[in-house]
Amino acid sequence: MADPLRTYIYYASMLVFTCSGTLINLATVCAILLNKALRKKQHIFIFSLALADCTSAAEMFISNLFEFLEISFGMGADSWIECLFVTGLVISIISTLAIAFERLIILRIDALGSRRIVTARRSIAIFVVVWIIVPAVYFLVRGFSKAASNTFLYFVSPCIVIVSLFITAICYILIYKKIARISENVGLNDAALQRRAKNIKKVLVTFALVIASTSACWIIMCCVLLVEYIYLIYYLQELETLWFKVTADIANVLVSINGILNPVIIWLRLTDFRAQLRAGFERLGCRKYVSQNSSQVTSDSTTAVTNRSVSTINITMDDI
Template sequence: MGELTRAYIYRLAILFFCFIGAALNFASMFAMLCITELRKGRHVFIFNLALADCVSAIAMFIANIVDFPEVPFKKENLSAWLECLFTFSLVISLLSTLAIALERLMIFRVDNYSRQTYTARHSIAICVIGWIVFALLFFLLQAFHEIASLTLLYCVSPSVILGCIILTALSYTLIYKQIVNISNNVRPEDAALVRRAKSSKYVIVTFALVVASTTACWVIMCSVLLVEYIANLHGAVDPDTVDSVWFGVIGDLGNVLVCINIILNPTIIWLRLPVFRRQLPACCNRLGCRNTDESQDSAALVSSESPTAVMQPSISFMSTVMPDMTSAPEEDQIA
């Protein structure tokens, strides 16, 4: 396969997956803003995850149009700025999945943790501050300090992403152990609590799939970025290795997998989480001839709307009722 043919296949795959990912995440954000059942305080980080994935997909889409072979228009330094935006939004995405995991872990592990003291406004403030701080960090370095910017993009960012994946996996491991301990103390005759325990374990299976898929989609790209950084700035790796065809193919594969992960995040959320799945028919069919709210007993579903995201990752949702196994706390609406 010729170099030009491989470039065309790679660019077309990226454009396709980025378009689908941007559309799905934009639709998720729109649904969370418009549907009352989804406009809850516990979904703030899910919304932030969808926003970050949408921005990264759009940035990658535009960058690949600009860099597409034989494109008649080129703008100097545009690709560098788009790469900065893409990486910056991906870091926000992984931090969002970690924030969801840590929030669920605090519900299980921290005494007196309550939505009365930690509200939706706090979550929104954290997200807004994160976007502002990271945007200033990435774009100021891109504008004024090239070496520091390359270090941030090719070394710090992939390290942060890998760290987020590891911490998220550890968080859900601790949550799973807590659920097992609680489930072992549930009496078989207590049918409602047994259903809640099973529902929470179902969510944990979702998280396991998300963590696995997120790791598979991210580890190649992060490894490639770290190798490129070491080769270009420190000389510890032979530069000919980075310029080889096989290394370029691995890099292209890593980018494609990251774009696929952007699609997996909203897919897992809408198909696996009960609160989103209940609203899916209403989102697809706006005729109003079907009452989706009566399809399931809310007491049996647990409040298992915690995403993932992928790992994505899609690495996110967890039950908020398992600690006392009796009732779910009231959640504030975002708007």
């Protein structure tokens, strides 16, 4: 960056956003681990998402701090740290996709049959497998071949991001349409069930916002990585034009912002997280919040419900 003003603005933005993203996601990880009310099976992949965002944000903060202070990592450590950064981002996208698949399975399979495919043990198993396989692949490829590592970092990774976001969006569209049809079949007198359907829609809108923000923040970065990879393949050198550098700077800032948006959306919109956030403020002596969702109505267990659509709402509310 030849322009000193642009350099300071860029690094100031990156350091502030990445530090904030690291702290917020770290707080989310600790809250889920330490708070019994948040240790639920439907929060396992949210935990994975927060951990991945925390990892990538911390790496971005360290890299930009060292680069700004002109401190060298030495012994090629920068490329290994770059692998850690991309690993965190890929796992973040995969976790977002896993959340969508989990809710789609709950609604369309678990709720309509006697089997419970989505269980805490299976979710934890998937979480562990993803966190073992993805870093292993990226670091092993980096250890054996730098050329193959560049292919993974600059071509495979953005392709994974784009495809995952597209599939995730389709999953939420299918889920939302299903819930909309269920809501239409609920009678006007079923006030509790109508509220349940409304709450389910709110959860889905929450994760739709995560998808929208992630897509908006990531689309430029994916394009930058793909263009950089193609240019490197054909011309055997990095693209050094001013417009590309500015675009790459914008892409990096947007990705760092995405690490903040994900936990903020989750904490402000999901009932369980918002309740714990409110309780935390109250313990600190802050203004007490008036909870509009504090008295969630549970449908009377003695009421006979024969309609399959109503049954689906009852079964899926706690999971979704």
